[in-house]
Amino acid sequence: MSYEAVIGLEVHAQLLTNTKIFCGCSTKFGAEPNSQTCPVCLGLPGVLPVLNKKVVEYAIMLGLATNCRINKDSFFARKNYFYPDLPKGYQISQYELPICSDGYLMIKTDVGEKRIGITRIHMEEDAGKLIHEGNSSLVDLNRAGTPLLEIVSEPDLRSSVEAVAYLKELRQILLYLGICDGNMEEGSFRCDANISVRKKGEQKFGTKAELKNINSFRFIQRAIDYEIERQIDIIESGGKVVQETRLFDSVKGITISMRSKEEAHDYRYFPEPDLMPVIFDDSLIEEVRKKMPELPYVKKRRFISEYVLPEYDVEVLTTEKDVAIFYEECVKLYNNPKALSNFFMTEILKELNEKKVGIRETKLSPQALKELFSLLDENKINANGAKAMLPEMMASGTPPAILMEKMGLAQISGESELIGVINDTLKENKTELINYLSGKDKLFSFFVGQVMKKTKGKANPKVLNELLKKRLSEIRIDDVDNF
């Protein structure tokens, strides 16, 4: 009997606003505990929330990017539960009517494209953090009141691979919009998964389990795979899956029960009386639409048609928004998209990965890259030279022409200089020379290599080829000994 999994995801994305959702406190990560608090986010008696308009804008932006209906008349609700990191004893969230609903996004896996529905996107405040120390627990409320968007998908996902593809796509959109930093370790992009299994062909959903707060793509994939297996095993052995909340133990790679349906909270949602309904008109939506940067899927299509690049190149170049924009700035200055793309894929991205930095954090500029390519075109340096110069260009921002001299990478194009090196090389490799002259043509590249070695890679390959060919044609096999 074959089974299929049914997965829906709830993502919490922290927004990159300067201040919290209901007060003026900073949202910066990593500050001294409780230093970024005020009576409002501490939930002192008598204080009232005031909505940060930026949060509404960001919510609309994500709604537009994920093809949602934007609800121009939504409202906040209180979600009531007790926990020491929740200073008011309730979280201000949205419940009955969220700001965005009924959207979708497209994901791509090995089997092709698929549309994943988005049920809703709503605005809410984050809770604080508990730090456990021995027998006591300490509360840090710096995070309390940080704005979140909760993005709830339809149960359209059928495997952990699809789930990860969806999360990556969503994360990329958030990063492109510049409204979330997508940092999973610090918790600014968090995911809960609702998982059930059913027999293939069955219409009804099975009983679901909810997996809480899994903080990397790898763990999400493993947690979902484990959970699917676990549920199938239960059904196969004649048991019944129970509705519950489970936690993923990343060390053991298993999921464990946290609380059952009976223990589930009754959140007693009701409309938040301290805030007015969130009402706006089309002009705000249009204003937000105008501010929206180009979305990843639009950019990809455009790169393919405008720069005639292979799909693979485009995927790589657009993975990060900053890289994609940087690439385009380079193309504007140096109109050879494919040559640039190759250099990005083989050299620049490799370097960024190794150094673990973003392209904007380096001193590399599109202008400098253009100059580097000009040096290549003018045969002043060769590909090896360009490769060697890149790390220094990124680190210091020294213009390539100066760097070329400083690093002694200027190509040797002068015939007189090169012919001497060629002669020396041939003298030192007489055996190979005899073999070549006896018909082993393939040894030509050996000599090229040797010359390059002697010139520390600076020989102009084109000039070298011509000169070497000419010189070899002049030598007869009998002369080799006296050479």
Next chain:
Amino acid sequence: MDIKDLTITECSKMLGKGETTSTELTEMFIKQAKRLNPDINAFITIVEEEAVLAAKDADEKLKAGVKAPLLGIPIAIKDNICTKGIRTTCASKILHNFIPPYDATVVEKLKSHGMVILGKTNMDEFAMGSSNETSFFGPVRNPHDTERIPGGSSGGSAACVAASMSPAALGSDTGGSIRQPASLCGVVGLKPTYGLVSRYGLIAFGSSLDQIGPITKTVKDAALILENIAGRDERDSTSLKTPVPPYSQLLIRKINDLTIGVPKEYFIEGMNEDVSIKIKNSINLLKSLGAKIKEISLPHSDYGIAVYYLIATAEASSNLARYDGVKYGHRAENVKDLHEMYVKTKKEGFGEEVKRRIMLGTFSLASGYYDAYYKKASKVRTLIKKDFEDAFKEVNVIVCPTSPETAFKLGEKTDDPIKMYLSDIFTVNVNLAGLPAVSIPCGVDSKNLPIGLQIIGNYMDEQTVLNVAYAFEQANK
């Protein structure tokens, strides 16, 4: 000078003429407050030192020629309105040691106008009550008869004005908490339109109903305080953007162009006969002043108490969740885990009535009951609002009793919450509809206990309410 005659207006006149100083006034009221408080228990906290300092500061300004109607005049603040550096308890054990690090917007405003804060007045715990008997700091007694309750929840504010322990006080009104004690203590109490006065710093009970308002000796004083505390506050999203008129300067006695509605549903059977007679006399007086009297109907009035006790308690159950002992206020000792800390803290910190209402509200919001209780109550609330909207198409103000009875004896209703809740029968609908209303004295019963006339106005029409009250007050002298 007789302290009983010292209204804000009178104090202001004397200060202006240099006949007295703010320091002298302040010391006088503090002396009166300290003398009477052991009997009346109107104050939880008296801040003599701070008051005298503020008075001296005001005197400096007065000497320098600063003219402001509230400058140097003492006032008392209900103890659910936050005052920076002054303990604000909500008359609850759970906040018995809470000192706010900030001022409520209204306090900030009164201070900026030079008012002198005498202290914090007693109240029903978390403003939950109609007799001021639920206070952790003991009941307030009615200055007219100390065997009797002053009404609630702003009983301390009403009693302190009635006993001339302060010329004026701020109260808060969620279901009648300014008007009913004003009525029972024989003073003027005004509940403004919802949103006219900022709630920032008012410790929430029922957020969609709570409003701060003045309790004074005269209508003009109420108007004066109102115009100085009202107005848009960016810290309160529910505060209204409409400009605030200078009510006290626009007060007129002319009411012969007004139609006054008398709702037939508000003259119920079993109502105290003295109250009934005095209200009818009051209506005749208004008629004699030229107003047209018209009988109207507010058909959904009967549902008011039920709707109110579902919505107010639901909001309260959530608003009071934050008192968990984690950050401030009372925290239970000797607990073994977090859950026990929560349970014990709340068990020890909250009084009976507060617990009852938290339970009621929690129930009304619980899944499975939400639709039948909270949601249905919200729908009926809309109908009650509509009753008033319809009525105000035909009349300018509505008059009725503030309370169906006069001050009752301490302990008389404490065992019967429903009976106690019915004290608010004429006042809750006004909160549900968000309308302005005032209670003004209109006579006494056979035991010489004050009776209050309630004048309800249309949304944002405080001026007409005050004008009618003013006309009545002047004619009834």
